[in-house]
Structures are given as structure tokens and as C-alpha cells.
Amino acid sequence: MLTGHIRGPWTIAVYTWREGMRKKTLIGFLILSILVIFGSSFITAFMTETTVGEAQTDTQVKLIKDICVTAISIFGVLITIFISASVVPNEVENKVVYTILSKPVRRFEYLLGKFIGVQLIVIINLVLMGALFCIALYLRQPVAPTLLLWSIFLTYFEFLIVSAFTFAVSCAASSAVLPTIAGLFIYITGNLTEYLKDVANRAGQTGQWLDQTIGYVARGLFEILPNLQNFSLRNQILYLQPNDPPRDVLIPNLIVYGLVYAVAGYIIAYWVFRRKEL
């Protein structure tokens, strides 16, 4: 019974992954990211040799790290948004969804399979980009990049939140365009959530009811909406000392944070999808 509940979504997930990996846009993003990651090693060639040999190498390593982390963030989030926004609307558009749902597959299982499939695509892309990043870094400085792996790991949980909410929007949409725009919007607003805290802190100074109401609304939104700025630890982590106590506490908390909001996103997605007329 349970095996059946797992096998169904897993088959759909693997199918989604295979389908997704064939998408030209996705491959395009991946190739671009690979070019940038490898290109980062060549950018350092613009630095002419100075007499400070060791500082020179460290600066080159830093350049590679910063460019690669940025490239992974940009292309990773684009891949995440693009794939999360398109898997369900495309199947509705191609009418594949009717064939699948006419079989003994529940909507919940179908959606779970799709969501896991999206995550597989995101993870594999991230692993690919991360591996190339590690190679580029290792060629310059042959030290095992442990902190880098933590950074990439955290990046995934940020993408997980973006993916879950974009996926939820895509379940309500009939084409991939709107969810893609919504995904970008989610990513940008998720990074601006910290502003709401600032607004809440500053509101209420005039004592006017409108001012205070704005403060309450901002505080409420800040409490509920996911704050993607929390994941910026991934940038910081690369330059922290190996024995940094706050980092060790923050990482597990951020993982839980990512998972909780992913569940929230999935609940919305299923809520919308179960009522969708197909």
C-alpha cells in the first residue's frame, strides 16, 4: 500500500526529471552558468603579477569564489523558477495530465511527483554547478572546499522555498509565463522582506492611526513571509573561520526554515490543484 503511494509519485518524479532535463532553456542556463564558472578562472588572468605572491593567489581564489557563488545564485534561481513554473502548466497545455490522472494516480500523488521531479532537476543542476565550482577552486588552491559545500547546500534550501511558492502559482495558471514572472517576484520580494521589519520599526512615530496600521501590517507580513535574506549566510560562510560557533547553529535552523516554507508552498499548491477543473 505504502509502496504504491511512494512508487507512483517517484515514477512521476523521474519522468518529470527526464522531461525537464531535455528542456533547451534549462540546458542554455546550465551552459551559461558553466561558462561563467570556468570563466571566473580566466578573469583572474586580468590581474597582472604583483610582488605579493601569496596575496595574489588569495585574491584570485576570492574572485573565483565570489563570481561562482553569484553565478550559481543567478542561474540556479532562474533554473528553479523556470522549471517550477512550467512543469504543471505544460502538462495541462499538452493534455498529458489527463492521461496520467485517468490512471489510478491521485492528484496529491501526481503533484508530489511533479514537485519531487522539480527538486531533482534543481539538485542535479546545483550539484553540477557546485562540482565545477569545486574543480575551478581546487585547480587554484588544492584544499578541500568544505565550507563551499555548506554554502551550496544552503543555496538549495533557499531555492526550495522559491520553487515551492512558484510551483503553487503554477498550479493555478494555465501557462508558464505568469508563474515565471511570479517566481521572479517571489525571489525579489523574499529578499526584500527585511525592509518590512525596518518599516515596522519606524512606523508609529507620528502616533497617527494610519501610521500605526502600516506598522502592524508590515510587522504581520514580516512574520509570515519567508525571508530569503536569511540565506545570505551562504555568501558569508565562505570567509568564516572553520570554528565559527554561530554558523554551526544557524545552518540547521535555516534547513528547518526552508523545509517548513516548502511544506507551506506545497499545501497551497495542492489546495489550488485539487479544485482545478481538468
Added chain:
Amino acid sequence: MKKYPSILFAVLLAAALVLGSIQGRRISRLRDSEMFYRWILAEATQYRLFPGFKAPGAEPEEQNMMDRPLFREILDVTEKVLPGQNVTDEKGNPLKKLIAVTSDESQDKVVWDVVRSGALAKQQADFLKYLREKKLASVASEFDPNAVYGEQRANVGIGNIFFGFRKVAANFVWLQVDRYWHQGMEQRMLPLMKTCVALDPSFVDAFLVGAWHLAYNATAKMPDTPEPLKKYYPQYGARLGEKELYYYYAIDFLKDGIRKNPRNYKLYFDLGFSIYELKLKDYPNAVIYLSEAIRHRHDLWVPRQLYIAMELNGQYEDALAGWRDYLTKFPDNTTAPRFIERDKALINEREWEQALERARNARDPAEANATRTEAERLHDEVLQMWQALAGSGAEEDPYAVGRILRMKALKLIDEKRYLEAIAVLQNAWSKSGSFADEALKIIIDVKLKAGIPLSVSEKKAVMRQQEAEKYKSMPPEAGK
């Protein structure tokens, strides 16, 4: 519930969002604590190493800054919270517990635990309040406080919204700095270097290379400022010309880097070695910062440089103990045994000089004879040690050769054989680079003592020295 699935979903969603909110609050509190913790580390380092230092851009007359009052409050609270009693430093001076704990990198977890325990909750709230109100001088600079202590929040996100582009931008600014350096446009580099570290305060190499440019390359073509043209700078406690001011800019730049990256040994090392030891020949300060460098995770050669600075500062016993310790840790090292012998010889040489001085000043002839005999014994012993170190031919050690000739000259001076002493010193001057300055100084002293005419270059050296002494003895106001 099956009848009302929407309610079930609403409840589930609300539960997930509440959980997310609780977790978000937890992370927010952790990040506040993290900022506070990092500030404590940075402030404790400043408190211990450079109490008078202010961040570049912070006005000295700023009155309402709360760094030190807040930090003193923290020191008082942590005295009760942290374990241990009567904490002292290496020299036995009493030390606040927090200062002792923060100076040991392996105890960072203790500080973090105290921050998280809530014992400093009031101070943390004050810290966050002052941070918002920009009342912390240590962060109220041209650099954004959030960028320094709460980099992750980078002025509430605007910088980081574009995927952390700020760090990448800092790298590209650095490429431009590099280009200017190779085009010989040092003055154009300086503002860009500051932009670079403002964009990315964790860019340690920008601080290192920037300070190197300031102390060395930016001033390479400038002539030394004549004494009368120098001005007194109270913040540095020194009379400086345009050229010399750059050295202090480099010091400030590195100190700013230390404030932002208190756990990075390279900044302490460069401040101690490149600036204080090599450029300013300020060995006491070199020892302070190199000692600080080895407190943190460091490379193998860092302690070696510290022991050399100790030797230059006349701390032969400390240097000897350091080298012995180094040899115990790294028995294959070939440098340490040589320096151990060298420091032993330097200790004995100092004892010989002291015995010679005592013999010279002794009023009782019997005592004078006894001391002189002791001095003779020490002289022979030290000479043997230096001769063993000096080697011969291609492997000749110029330092040991210089010390042998120095001893020979001092002995001749003691016997009032001045012309011979000068000849020996001139020989030493040409043979041993490390002894050259001291040899010239002794030659001048001997000539003045014996009434022998000075050469033109020696006269110039005396005039320079007299001029420096004249201005040094003037009150700061007079030199302004």
C-alpha cells in the same frame, strides 16, 4: 474534516506559516545575537590592542558614541558570568575575563554561549538600538555598520538583492586598482581601495595589499620630509611629513581591517612585520602585533618572524624560549637551532657588556679587577659562540661576523685604542649589512669622544640627528 477540506487545508497552511514564522523569529534572534557576538569580538580586540583608535571617517569630537560605555557594561556583566578567577595576562597583569577569553580563538564558543544564554540580553538590546541610531563610533564611519557587523543584512538587502553582487563589484574594483598600480597611478588607487573594502569588508587581501601600497609604493618616489616641515599629529603622537603620514594611513587601514576581521592573522602579521618592523623599525609594536598574529590560526612562518622581532627588540630570552618551543614542535626545522645559538650568544654578549660597564664604573679596585676578569671570561665565551656561528667562505654568516667585529671594536674602545676601533668598525660596516647603521653610530660616537674630525657624511648624520632631537624635545603645540 473530510466534509470541509478547505478548512483542513487552511488549518494546515496556517500551521505551516506559524511554524515558519516561529522559525523565522528564531533565526532573526540568532542573527541579532550573531551580530552582537561579532561586535564583542571586534570591540574586545580594539579595547585590548588599540584603545585610542577610531575608525577612519569617525570624527574625534563625536560625543554621543556608545561603544565604550556599552562595552564596559558588558565587561562588568561577563566578570560575573564567565568562569575563572583573578585572570592575568602573560606578564601577570590583571585582565578582564572577557578580554582574556576573546583573545583566545579556541574559546569563541564560550563567548557565543554567553551571548545566547541571555546574560547579556539588555546589552544586546542596547547594541541593536545604538546600531540603528548609528551611535557606535566603531561602526559610525564611512563604512556602513550593517555591512561590517551584519553583512548578511547589507543595509536591509538592497545590495544583496542582486544575488550578492556587492562582493563581485568589490572584485572588479580591485581589478581596476591592480591596473592603476601597474600603470604607476598610485594616487588613483587609494580611493578605489577604500571603495573596495567598503563594498566587501571581509576582503582581507584588499586591506593587506592596500596597506602595502600606502606604506611602500605610494611613497616610493617621495623624498623624506625635513624635520622643520613636519607637523605634529596628536592622533598618532608623532611629527610627520607628507611621506611619513602615509605610513600611518597604512596602519589605520590595517587597523580598520582588524576591526572588521578580528580573527584573521594576516592583518596582525602585516601590521607587525611589514609596517612596524620593516618600515618604521618600531620593534615594540612589531612584537605586540606579531604576538597577536600567533594567537589566531596562522602559517608556520609567523612565529619565526615574531621571534626575530623579539630579538630585534632586545627580548633575547623571550626569543630563545620561542625558538626552543618551535624546535620542539618542528624538530626538522633547520633555522631554529641556528637562532637558538644566536640568541644564547646575544644574551651572553649583553652580560659581557654589562660586566664591562660595571668594571668601568667600579670604585673599588678589587671589585673592578674581579668584574673585569668575569668580563674577560664572558668575552672569550661569547667570541667562541659567534665564531662557531660565523662559518667561513661561501657559508659565512654576515650577522655573526658583524657581532665579532662589534665585540672587537667595543673592546678596543674600552682600551681607548680609538683609531683601531674605527678601522674595525669600518670593516664591519662593509661586511655586515645588519650592523651597518649601528657601526656608523659607534664610529661617530668614538670620533666625537676622541676628538677625531668627522667626515662630511658623518657630519650630515650628526646634524640630522640633532635636528630630530631638537624637534622631538619641543612640546607638540610648538611644532604644529
